[in-house]
Amino acid sequence: MINRTVLVGRLTNGPELKYTGSGVAVATFTVAVNRQFTNSQGEREADFIRCQMWRKAAENFCNFTHKGSLVGIDGRIQTRSYDNQQGTRIFVTEVVAENFSLLESKNSNQNNQNEQFEQNRPQNNGQNYQNQQNGQSSHSINPNDPFKSMPDIKDDDLPF
Numbered sequence: 001m002i003n004r005t006v007l008v009g010r011l012t013n014g015p016e017l018k019y020t021g022s023g024v025a026v027a028t029f030t031v032a033v034n035r036q037f038t039n040s041q042g043e044r045e046a047d048f049i050r051c052q053m054w055r056k057a058a059e060n061f062c063n064f065t066h067k068g069s070l071v072g073i074d075g076r077i078q079t080r081s082y083d084n085q086q087g088t089r090i091f092v093t094e095v096v097a098e099n100f101s102l103l104e105s106k107n108s109n110q111n112n113q114n115e116q117f118e119q120n121r122p123q124n125n126g127q128n129y130q131n132q133q134n135g136q137s138s139h140s141i142n143p144n145d146p147f148k149s150m151p152d153i154k155d156d157d158l159p160f
Contacts, residue, residue: 005095007049007073008103009033015053017062027058029065031073031095050094051075061100072101 015029032046039045051073053061075097084090
């Protein structure tokens with residue numbers, strides 16, 4: 001049987017690190033993962049997935065991430081239940097993360113911390129994607145680019 005989950009998304013808040021009575025670290029956090037489609041209003045919805053991570057990985061995760069961090073999570077889905085103070089049985093489904101990856105540089109991560117990803121995307125990003133789909137290339141020139149004096153090479157000029 002297989003129980004594997006891979007998530008890529010942004011942290012909705014900074015991870016919360018606690019220690020069990022025996023001193024084992026456990027981090028809890030929520031990852032917002034965009035859906036692949038838009039709703040009837042043309043907006044992209046997201047799923048907010050509760051996660052937990054244990055031991056040294058939990059400590060490292062808390063040290064290197066914060067609200068808005070883009071992360072990759074590899075783990076398994078786990079369900080559990082407990083009785084709350086009113087005696088009602090509560091069921092919880094969450095991802096127990098075993099591995100994680102930081103998916104953006106520290107500088108990019110800090111720039112995106114308080115802004116949404118869609119607002120940070122360059123205005124012509126969709127145009128570049130469309131041009132690439134049509135077999136064309138669209139370049140923007142960075143004034144500090146050491147290769148800015150290189151000639152523009154078309155796909156037809158390449159020998160392969």
